[in-house]
Amino acid sequence: xxxxxxxxxxxxxxxxxxxxxxxxxxxxxxxxxxxxxxxxxxxxxxxxxxxxxxxxxxxxxxxxxxxxxxxxxxxxxxxxxxxxxxxxxxxxxxxxxxxxxxxxxxxxxxxxxxxxxxxxxxxxxxxxxxxxxxxxxxxxxxxxxxxxxxxxxxxxxxxxxxxxxxxxxxxxxxxxxxxxxxxxxxxxxxxxxxxxxxxxxxxxxxxxxxxxxxxxxxxxxxxxxxxxxxxxxxxxxxxxxxxxxxxxxxxxxxxxxxxxxxxxxxxxxxxxxxxxxxxxxxxxxxxxxxxxxxxxxxxxxxxxxxxxxxxxxxxxxxxxxxxxxxxxxxxxxxxxxxxxxxxxxxxxx
Numbered sequence: 163x164x165x166x167x168x169x170x171x172x173x174x175x176x177x178x179x180x181x182x183x184x185x186x187x188x189x190x191x192x193x194x195x196x197x198x199x200x201x202x203x204x205x206x207x208x209x210x211x212x213x214x215x216x217x218x219x220x221x222x223x224x225x226x227x228x229x230x231x232x233x234x235x236x237x238x239x240x241x242x243x244x245x246x247x248x249x250x251x252x253x254x255x256x257x258x259x260x261x262x263x264x265x266x267x268x269x270x271x272x273x274x275x276x277x278x279x280x281x282x283x284x285x286x287x288x289x290x291x292x293x294x295x296x297x298x299x300x301x302x303x304x305x306x307x308x309x310x311x312x313x314x315x316x317x318x319x320x321x322x323x324x325x326x327x328x329x330x331x332x333x334x335x336x337x338x339x340x341x342x343x344x345x346x347x348x349x350x351x352x353x354x355x356x357x358x359x360x361x362x363x364x365x366x367x368x369x370x371x372x373x374x375x376x377x378x379x380x381x382x383x384x385x386x387x388x389x390x391x392x393x394x395x396x397x398x399x400x401x402x403x404x405x406x407x408x409x410x411x412x413x414x415x416x417x418x419x420x421x422x423x424x425x426x427x428x429x430x431x432x433x434x435x436x437x438x439x440x441x442x443x444x445x446x447x448x449x450x451x452x453x454x455x456x457x458x459x460x461x462x463x464x465x466x467x468x469x470x471x472x473x474x475x476x477x478x479x480x481x482x483x484x485x486x487x488x489x490x491x492x493x494x495x496x497x498x499x500x501x502x503x504x505x506x507x508x509x510x511x
Contacts, residue, residue, distance in 0.1 A: 252392050255361060258294070258369045260394040260506065262425070263387065265417070267409020269378040272430040273399045274304035275476050276466065276498075277375035280397065281331055282483040283499030284371055291370040294325065296360060297335030298387060299377040300353050301346050306337035310479025314338055315364075322365040329484050334364050350382050357386050379409075380416045388420045394506055395425035397463065397498075402429055402450030410451065414458055425505045426461030427451045428498055431468035463501040466494045 255261065264277040274297075281295045297305035306312060309331070315323040315338055325332035336356060340346060348356070366372065377383050387393075396417045400410035414424050429451035434443045445468060455462040466472075469491050475482045483492045 252390060254392055255366065255372065258366055258372045260370065261372045261374060261391055262395055262397060262502065262506075263374045263376050263393055263417075263422075264397045264399060265376040265384065265413050266378050266399045266406075267380065267411070267413040268406055269302075271378075271399055271401050271406050271410075272466070273378065274299070274308060274375050275472065275481075276397075276399045276428055276430060276495075277373055278305065278308045278476075278481050279483045279492075279495040280499055280502065281371070281373040282329060282481055283495045284373070284503070285330060286483060286487070286496055287499055287503065292368060293331055294366050294369045294372045295331050295333045296364075296372060296374045297333070297337065298357060298360065298374050298383055300336050300348070300356055300383065301377065303335045303337035305333055305335040305375060307479060308476055308481065309333050311335075311338070318365050320365070322363050323359075324365050328479075329481070332366060332369075334360055336360070354382060354386050357383055358390070361387070361391060380412055384416065385420070388417070388422050393422045395423040395502070395509065397425050397428060397502060398460075399428045399430050400451045400454070401431045402444065402447035404447065404450065406446075407450050407454050411454060411458060414460060423509055424460045425502055426463040427455045428463045428466060430466045432465040434468040437470065461501065461505055463505075464494060464498045466498070467491060 262280075264273055264280060266273040278295065281293045284293045285291060295305060295309070297303045309328050311326045311328050311333055313326060315326060315334065318324055323334065325334045326338060327333065336346065374387065376387070396414075398410050398414050398417075400406045410427065414427070417424050429449075431446055432444070432451075433448075434445050435441070436443070452462045467490070471486060471489060472482050472491050475485045478485075482489060483495050486492055
């Protein structure tokens with residue numbers, strides 16, 4: 163009797179499990195039929211349906227590839243169109259004719275010193291030209307020190323900041339808005355807001371050139387500036403060292419992808435001349451930036467030596483183009499400025 167009850171219970175359990183399996187299979191089959199009739203798979207924005215249509219579409223794509231219709235240029239054009247979607251519309255800075263950005267792939271290559279002396283060099287070549295200087299390095303502003311400027315900018319009647327001026331160059335920097343030793347500990351959105359204010363809420367007056375000292379690297383600030391304002395051209399600063407050249411190349415390629423003309427490369431700290439014996443030593447290598455310029459097909463703007471006078475005058479806030487205009491070092495910066503003007507004129511012809 164006990165064995166019969168055990169057998170009956172076992173049969174009921176097995177029957178219950180079988181019913182559950184059949185029910186689950188039935189639901190699964192139903193869901194698969196629904197999904198098979200409605201589902202689609204997306205590849206690069208093209209809808210590919212299951213079944214025979216999938217095979218037809220796959221063969222069609224294979225045929226397009228084999229015929230060479232999806233060439234490299236077409237793919238690049240599509241990528242540019244997709245990147246352009248949703249980007250902010252560029253709007254020129256009021257009363258500023260041309261914007262020149264000075265950038266580098268990495269820090270410590272003398273970018274800010276180059277930007278300052280480039281701005282002063284542009285004025286030295288043609289004194290009728292007005293030049294402004296914008297420090298876009300939010301986390302490490304250097305322009306206040308290099309231009310010997312302190313204080314907070316005043317506001318005009320339109321609540322626009324009035325730049326601080328030295329050596330005839332109006333300057334704006336985050337360094338004017340925070341204390342010298344205070345770090346700027348901000349997230350990306352706050353940095354973008356600050357950049358927007360520095361671009362749009364400054365009363366520059368009438369400028370022929372606005373030189374923008376960009377932060378090192380290829381990040382949010384570079385993208386924000388290049389997407390919001392029209393830029394006449396970019397100057398890339400690098401030492402001849404291989405590590406610096408790798409980052410300089412990335413910087414140049416970034417501007418190219420953003421459709422910003424690369425005016426050329428500046429080879430900073432190119433050679434050191436001993437003040438005692440006048441022997442020349444290529445501490446960071448020789449002609450690395452010049453060779454890179456040839457490799458990526460951009461102009462070479464010139465060499466700037468590694469010299470004690472450049473460092474000392476920069477630390478004093480007396481840029482060498484102003485403090486020692488007859489020196490070979492000042493002449494090197496003026497040659498770079500002259501090459502920049504020439505390349506800008508070639509672009510506008």
